[in-house]
Amino acid sequence: MFRLNQKDIEAYHQRYFRPSCLRALNLRFSTWDFFASFYDKIHDQIKVPPQLTLTPEDTVLNYFSILREAENMYDRGCGTIGQAKLPFPIAYNFLSQEYQNKLSYKEYVHLFSGIGHTSLIKLCRFPDRKRGIRFFYEIETIEGAEGKKAEYFGYSYGFISLLKEQEGFRISEMNRIEEDFLCAPYHGWNHDGETVVDVKYGHWCHLIEHIYPTIRNEYIKSIYFHGKDGADYCIIFALLTNGTDIEIAQFRKAGNEEWKQVHMMPEEDCAGE
Template sequence: MFRQNQKEIKSYHQKYFRPSCLRALNLRFSTWDFFAAFYDKTHDQIKIPPQLTITPEDTVLNYFSILREAENMGGRSCGTIGQAKIPFPIAYNFLSREYQNKLSYEGYVQSFSGIGHTSLIKLCRVPDGKRGIRFFYEIETIVGAKGKNAEYFGYSYGFISLVHGEEGFRISEIGKIDEDFLCAPYHGWDQDGEAVVEVKYGHWCNLIQHIYPTVRNEYIKNIYFHGKDGADYCFIFAVLSNGTDIEIAQFRKGGNDEWKQVDRKPEEECVRNNETH
């Protein structure tokens, strides 16, 4: 019976909350049973069960699963939305102590102003040896329109960093950028990964000898080229719901060496240097 109910609940969420074709990833807590233990507790009275933060992936998925039905819309005429504000104090405890010192609980809840539902639709761990554990993510939210008794779908993306402590993994930083659906169709090359590589490393830096065919796996693009310096390069992009490609990592391989992560900045290395000569 429990499995059947879980399946029905997941189908219910997909039917009413999902305009995009991507499957929602944050469906781990679909019943009241989980939230019941926290409903009367404040954020400083909550202790996250350790099994929720054993791995970085589990930490992020559980965090967004808790936030899925959190709402901060200022009330709707149809009654209670999801789990109302009960998820916020739970989710806040997924942040590291250092992050909480920078972001108060009140500020954290305010950052969700207008949002009534959140679906995590993309999650990819980003290779980042310098900055530790890091993920790219994209969310689809139901947002209340100001001054109207109506909602619309909004899309945002960003990067999440995590640290490991005695109590498991915790989120040490979250970046969030709202997606625009008008710039890509009307404006240029910097929305497209292949064009970005060709312009920045071909025209600006004069580094490209030849470009290899793009390798795409769902929403991840790997763009390779062989450089005039004899090395091979790989640039990894994530494709957003609005069609824009976002660079998430760079790698260089010289001769028979292994791939090494790099952080080239063509705007500084090529454009500014050319302007000063």
């Protein structure tokens, strides 16, 4: 049976049971002045000001800043919350035309059901194998559930892809995965980056010759190892608020070559060996 000593238990409590205290990144629009000009418009009447989408980073930060006080909660009985539903038609126009063709405005708003406030707490751009524009993000939301009077904090993460359109950069793909706070501290090795690398690339794929010390930069963790094939590898993880390490990129360097992004799938290629 797997047992922890007191020191390990305290470390687990700090890693898995403590919510984020990071400052919000989406603070670009904090007054009514910005929203006033969109007050009487529906989603297909809105044109996003070009200066809001000049760079990929601007697009993402402005998108989440608009959504910060967007509200699509169940009836709370306390009047207007934030900017109510006014931000949704504006934010919808940060999506690419192709994305909007796949996701109707009604479906888009439904994605925010139960959410009354959104704080962007982590944002990191990382290379895309197709040479596209891709970000990792994490948000902290204030949510409510039908039949409950109290609100609670929720945490989600995901990946955002962008492309350049005539009017500026637009979001072409985006997913959102809700974080669990009970599985990680009690079950499984696959929440910890170092263990993931050791198991998947070592025990499963028999690829690791030796592992180098982990490099940690805020919530980004880079784990390097030298392979039995003579090449060096770097597996990059992002640390979520629930304490879990999420793999976001892989790189390989053979000899004097430059680092090249790769796409290894130990679960499919090695797990049965």
